[in-house]
Amino acid sequence: MPPRKAPAVENVGVDFPTDVLADILSQLPTSSRRRCRLVCRRWRDTIDKRTPERDVRTKMLTFVKGLDNEASAYVVDEARAGTGASCSVDVIGTRNGLICVLDGGTGAVTVANPATRESLPVPPPPPPPRQAGLLPCSPDARTHEAYGFAFHPTTLRYAVVHVPCYFNKSGTFDAVQVYTLGGGAPRPSWRSVPTPGASGRFQPGGVACVDGVAYWITAGTPAGVMSLDLKDNRVAPVKWSPETPGRGCRCSYRLTEMRGRLCVAVTVEETEKPTTRVEVWWMESTRNQRWTRRYNIMLETPKQHVMWPLFAHGENVLTVAQVFKEYNLHKHKVSDKRSSQCSMVKIWKKKPGVEIMNYGVADHTGISTFAYMETSEPLEIYK
Amino acid sequence: MATGSGAAAAAADAEEKESGSRMITLTSNEGKAFVVTEASARQSATIRSMVDDGGCVDKGFPLPNVDSKTLARVIQYCDEHGNKEAHTVDERAALAKFDKDFIAELDADKAFLYDVTMAANYLHIQGLFALTTQCIADTIKGKTPEEIRTAFGIEYDLTAQDEEEIKEEDTHA
Numbered sequence: 001m002p003p004r005k006a007p008a009v010e011n012v013g014v015d016f017p018t019d020v021l022a023d024i025l026s027q028l029p030t031s032s033r034r035r036c037r038l039v040c041r042r043w044r045d046t047i048d049k050r051t052p053e054r055d056v057r058t059k060m061l062t063f064v065k066g067l068d069n070e071a072s073a074y075v076v077d078e079a080r081a082g083t084g085a086s087c088s089v090d091v092i093g094t095r096n097g098l099i100c101v102l103d104g105g106t107g108a109v110t111v112a113n114p115a116t117r118e119s120l121p122v123p124p125p126p127p128p129p130r131q132a133g134l135l136p137c138s139p140d141a142r143t144h145e146a147y148g149f150a151f152h153p154t155t156l157r158y159a160v161v162h163v164p165c166y167f168n169k170s171g172t173f174d175a176v177q178v179y180t181l182g183g184g185a186p187r188p189s190w191r192s193v194p195t196p197g198a199s200g201r202f203q204p205g206g207v208a209c210v211d212g213v214a215y216w217i218t219a220g221t222p223a224g225v226m227s228l229d230l231k232d233n234r235v236a237p238v239k240w241s242p243e244t245p246g247r248g249c250r251c252s253y254r255l256t257e258m259r260g261r262l263c264v265a266v267t268v269e270e271t272e273k274p275t276t277r278v279e280v281w282w283m284e285s286t287r288n289q290r291w292t293r294r295y296n297i298m299l300e301t302p303k304q305h306v307m308w309p310l311f312a313h314g315e316n317v318l319t320v321a322q323v324f325k326e327y328n329l330h331k332h333k334v335s336d337k338r339s340s341q342c343s344m345v346k347i348w349k350k351k352p353g354v355e356i357m358n359y360g361v362a363d364h365t366g367i368s369t370f371a372y373m374e375t376s377e378p379l380e381i382y383k
Numbered sequence: 384m385a386t387g388s389g390a391a392a393a394a395a396d397a398e399e400k401e402s403g404s405r406m407i408t409l410t411s412n413e414g415k416a417f418v419v420t421e422a423s424a425r426q427s428a429t430i431r432s433m434v435d436d437g438g439c440v441d442k443g444f445p446l447p448n449v450d451s452k453t454l455a456r457v458i459q460y461c462d463e464h465g466n467k468e469a470h471t472v473d474e475r476a477a478l479a480k481f482d483k484d485f486i487a488e489l490d491a492d493k494a495f496l497y498d499v500t501m502a503a504n505y506l507h508i509q510g511l512f513a514l515t516t517q518c519i520a521d522t523i524k525g526k527t528p529e530e531i532r533t534a535f536g537i538e539y540d541l542t543a544q545d546e547e548e549i550k551e552e553d554t555h556a
Contacts, residue, residue: 014493014494014497014535014536016497016500016501017501017504019504020500020501020504020516023512023516024516024519024520024523025520025523027516027517027520028520028523028524029524032523032524032525035527035528036523036528036531037549038528038541038546038549038550039528039531039532039537040532040537040538040539040540040541041540041541041545043537044541044545044549154525156524156525
C-alpha cells in the first residue's frame with residue numbers, strides 16, 4: 001500500500017480501553033461495523049462480544065398485507081410487532097436497519113428507522129419525459145418491485161432507485177431515476193441516469209441493491225441483468241448466462257441479495273406436474289462476475305412458495321404455505337452446507353417445514369420477508 | 384478547613400453562601416488546581432457521586448489520570464453545559480453551536496481528541512463522551528480496514544484463515 005498523504009497528526013497510535021472502543025463501534029452503521037471486524041483481532045472480538053447486533057445474527061422482518069389491506073411489519077423471534085397505519089404501503093427494501101416503503105396510492109416513498117421512530121419523506125419520482133402523457137400512471141400491486149433501496153459503502157449515502165416502468169405495460173425506458181439521501185445538495189431531488197438502449201426493457205423480478213450498485217433484469221431471451229454503480233453512475237450489463245428453460249417448463253427470474261452478494265433466483269415450473277424448482281445463483285465476486293449455484297429448492301406441492309426477497313435466514317430456507325384460509329411461514333433447515341457448495345432443500349406435503357408464524361392474507365404474495373438489524377443511526381443527518 | 388490555598392478558601396466561602404454555588408477544586412496529575420462551580424463539576428457523574436456522598440469537597444479532587452491541558456478543555460465543556468441555562472430554543476441552539484465548534488477544534492488534533500475521550504470516560508461526563516465517540520465513529524465510518532489500522536496505529540494480527548472466516552460468517556443480508 002502506498003503511503004497516504006495524511007498529516008502526521010492524523011495517525012496517532014491510541015489504545016482505547018475496551019469499554020470505550022465498544023462504545024465507539026456501537027455508534028457505527030451496521031455495514032461499517034461489519035467491515036471493522038477486519039481491522040484486527042481485538043476489534044473483531046469487541047464487535048462480536050460487546051456491540052449490539054453481532055451476537056444475534058441479522059433478524060427477519062416479515063411484512064404482511066392483510067385481508068383489509070392493512071400493512072403490518074413483524075420482527076420475527078421478538079415479542080413485539082409494529083403496525084403501519086397507511087393502508088397501501090409496500091416495502092421497497094431494508095438496509096442497515098432502515099426500512100424504505102412505497103405508498104402505492106400516492107407514489108410517496110418514506111425511509112424510516114423503526115427503532116428510533118424517525119422517518120424521512122422522499123417525494124414521488126417525476127414521470128419520465130418519454131412516457132409523460134403517453135402512459136397513464138397506473139400503479140399496481142407490484143409497483144414497488146421497480147424500486148430499490150441502496151447504501152453505498154464508501155460514499156455512505158443511501159439512495160432510492162426507480163426503474164420507470166409499469167408491469168401492466170411493456171414500455172421501454174432510457175433512464176433510471178435516483179434519489180440520494182443527504183447528497184449534499186441544498187434541495188435533494190430525483191435525477192435521471194441515462195441507460196443505453198438495450199438496457200431499457202425491464203422485466204418483473206425486482207431491483208436488487210448490493211454494495212452501492214443497483215441491479216435489474218432486462219427482458220429478452222435469455223433475460224439479462226443490468227447494473228448501475230451509484231457512485232460513478234456507470235451503467236453496464238452484468239455477465240450472466242442463464243440456462244434456457246427446457247420444453248414444458250416456465251421460467252422466471254428474480255433478483256435478491258444474500259450475504260452481501262447479488263443473487264439471481266431462477267424458478268422453473270413444470271407445466272405438466274405441480275413441481276417447482278428454485279435455483280439461487282450468487283455472484284461469487286463482483287470483479288470477475290463468476291456465478292455459483294448456492295441453493296437448490298425443490299417444491300413438490302403447488303401450495304407452497306419460496307419467500308422473497310429474504311429467501312434464506314441463517315441455516316434455513318423460508319417458504320409460505322396455504323393451510324385452509326391462512327398462510328403459514330415455514331423454515332426448512334438446509335442440508336449440511338460444509339459438504340457441498342450448494343444447499344439442497346426438498347419440500348413436499350409430508351415435510352412442509354417448521355412453522356414460524358401464520359397470517360390471514362388474501363394470497364401468498366401478501367407476505368414478504370426482509371433482513372433487519374436494529375440500529376440507532378439517526379436519520380436527521382440525511383435531511 | 385483552611386488548606387492554605389486561596390482556591391480552597393474561596394470554595395469554603397462560596398459554600399457558606401449557598402451550597403448550589405459552592406466551588407470545587409479539581410487537581411490535574413501535574414498538580415495544577417482548577418476551581419470550578421459545583422454545577423460545572425456535577426457534569427461529571429464520578430465527581431457528582433463523591434460530592435453527594437458528602438466526600439472530600441473541601442480537600443478538592445485529585446485526578447491522577449488527567450493532565451492539565453486535557454482537564455482545562457474538559458472544564459471548558461462542563462462550564463458551558465453546567466453553568467448555562469438551556470431552556471429556550473435560542474439557548475439550546477447556542478449550546479449546540481458550542482458543541483459543534485468544540486468538537487471541530489478537537490477533531491483537528493486527534494491525539495488531544497483521544498485524551499479528552501478517555502478523560503470523559505474516566506470522569507463519566509456523558510454528553511462529552513457521546514460527542515467525542517461520535518466524532519471518532521464518524522472518522523472510522525468511511526475508512527477501509529487498512530486505513531483504520533494506519534489511523535490508529537494498529538498492528539495487523541489476523542491470519543488469512545481468520546480473514547476468510549470473518550468474510551464467511553458475514554451474514555449481513
